[in-house]
Amino acid sequence: MSREVKVVLLGTTGVGKSSLVLRYVTSQFHPHSESTIGAAFMSKMTLMKLKCKDGDGQDTSKIVKFQIWDTAGQEKYATLAPMYYRSSDAAAIVYDVTNAASYGKVKEWVAEVRENAERHCVVVVVGNKVDLLGGGGGERAVAKEEVESYVRSIGGIYIEASAKDKIGVGDIFQRIVEELPGIHDEGDEDSEMGSMKGFKLKGGGRGGGDSGCCS
Amino acid sequence: MSPSTRAAFHGLVSRGIPVLYRSTVWDACRKYHASGSTSAAPAPSFSDLVDTPIPAQTAAEIEKDVDRTFPGHSNFSSEKEHSQLQSILTAFAAAHPEIGYCQGLSFLAFSLSLFFSPDQTLDVLSFVVIDILGANYFDSDMKGRFADMLVIQHLTRAQFPRLFFLLEAHEVDVGVATFSWFLVMFAGLFRDMELTFRIWDVVLSEGSPVFLFRVALALIASNEDSLIALLESMGDEEEEEGENVNVNQRLTDLPLQWTDCDALIRSAYKIALPGESAFVSFFAGSAGTKVAFDEEVLRLRARYKEKVEEGGEQEEEGDDSNEEGEGGN
DSSP, rough: OOOEEEEEEEOOOOSSSSHHHHHHHHHOOOOTTTOSSEEEEEEEEEEEEEEEEETOOOOEEEEEEEEEEEEOOOOGGGGGHHHTTTSEEEEEEETTOOOHHHHHHHHHHHHHHHSSSOTEEEEEEEEEEEEGGSSSSSSSSHHHHHHHHHHHHHTTTEOBBBBTTTTTTHHHHHHHHHHHHHHOGGGGGGHHHHHHTSSSSSHHHHHSOOTTTTT | OOOHHHHHHHHHHOOOOOHHHHHHHHHHHHHHHHHTTTSSSSSOOOOHHHOOOOOOOHHHHHHHHHHSSSSSOOOGGGGHHHHHHHHHHHHHHHHHHTTTOTHHHHHHHHHHHSSSSSHHHHHHHHIIIIIIGGGTSSTTTOOHHHHHHHHHHHHHHHHOOHHHHHHHHHOOOOOHHTTHHHHHTTTSSSHHHHHHHHHHHHHHHHHHHHHHHHHHHHHHHHHHHHHHHHHHHTTTTHHHHHHHOHHHHHHTTTGGOOOHHHHHHHHHOOOOTTTTTTHHTTTTTGTTTHHHHHHHHHHHHHHHHHHHHHTTOOOSSSSGGTTTOOOOO
16 A cells, blocks of 8 residues: 655755755765766655544554655756656755755746646755754855745745754655645555556556545 | 787777776877867867866856765875866866866766876866767767667667566666766776776777677676566565565666676677677677677667757657567567
């Protein structure tokens, strides 16, 4: 009864995309990590809490297998990005909270994902490196309220995180699961999905139920 | 070079250039292959290039990546090495404004700098990028790299039809999974850098990227059966729940399984077109004989490059590509 969730990380170079993935998947952090060549792929299977309660008012949960594409941030690689976000369930668009230029890129990525990714693709904007704020050696480059109101305007989710200090990283993936359309009521078709998956069953199955059971 | 001398030379190179002579031979290969393609004007000196202003964004991208290139390598702990790599990449960006800086270049540059002075590193890096891989591997839209992704897909389909069919069914794209193999010519992808350099011995002496495709297919071939078994078991619900299998990662990480240089080079030479004798291709190309596999790679590269240039980046489903069809059983 698991559900596969494809997540792509986008954002300009050096904002910490790989570090967020590494922190989430392996609970590690390397201050001097290697720059990503092309893209890296990681996966994690985990039990995620769902938003709605069952009949007895208890929390419900589901096994989710995250398939995470971590992309190279340099502008040139933008032409390759569609290969990664094309069939994604969610795009985590990352910027560095101390770097205004990296926030500028967020808007470009949001526009591109909204235009080209699947309609149900959940957009999460991640302000990373909050450990640098408040005495950490950096200053916030864009007011939090401004970012929040922008993200609200595009129907996305905003999360502040620090891969270094382990802040907000799990929330990114938790919120993605909560926002995924149809994740709650998929259990029955699962056995079928398991064997059929991949054989061009794309989208059809999941995109259909547009609202979760809570809304 | 007479054909027999050339054959002897390539025979020796394929057994590995001794570390002591590697820089000399690589540089001689550069001069041999690149001689025709350089312009008549005297090339600007390394120090001039380092001082040539480059776009601020390029400089910033280089600076960001210098620290993030082989961060664990023992040769790369001091300030001096960092600033050297930075100046090599800066000079490269000045010498090749159509490329500037592209992520991946720092890995090539650093690996070469283990053998050369900074100015020689720049020369050999330019040879590798411009003459071997092609500038359009690294320029603004990376169409050359993109075209070669289609080439490796095509070759995989031809060589391993059953595996290719299963990969496609599971939405695993060989071109995507092997992206970095070609971009940095396996720099840093093997546990032992000597394997990378043994590949480079052949690639630089041939002045052509064809051998990279041989290596890529040899890596896949060595895991063909286990990948097929893995993909087939993935239809199986219980297996899937139990194990966190990850075919993309498995493919990308194939180089990590290899430690034996000679075995790898030998397997790469054994790759042949269906019907072509593997022994014919072994060293024959170096003797001037046309090797069917190598010719095919060159033909495919030209064809897909044209296709990508035309803007037809969609996977071609037309012409001869469907011939293997459903493949497998």
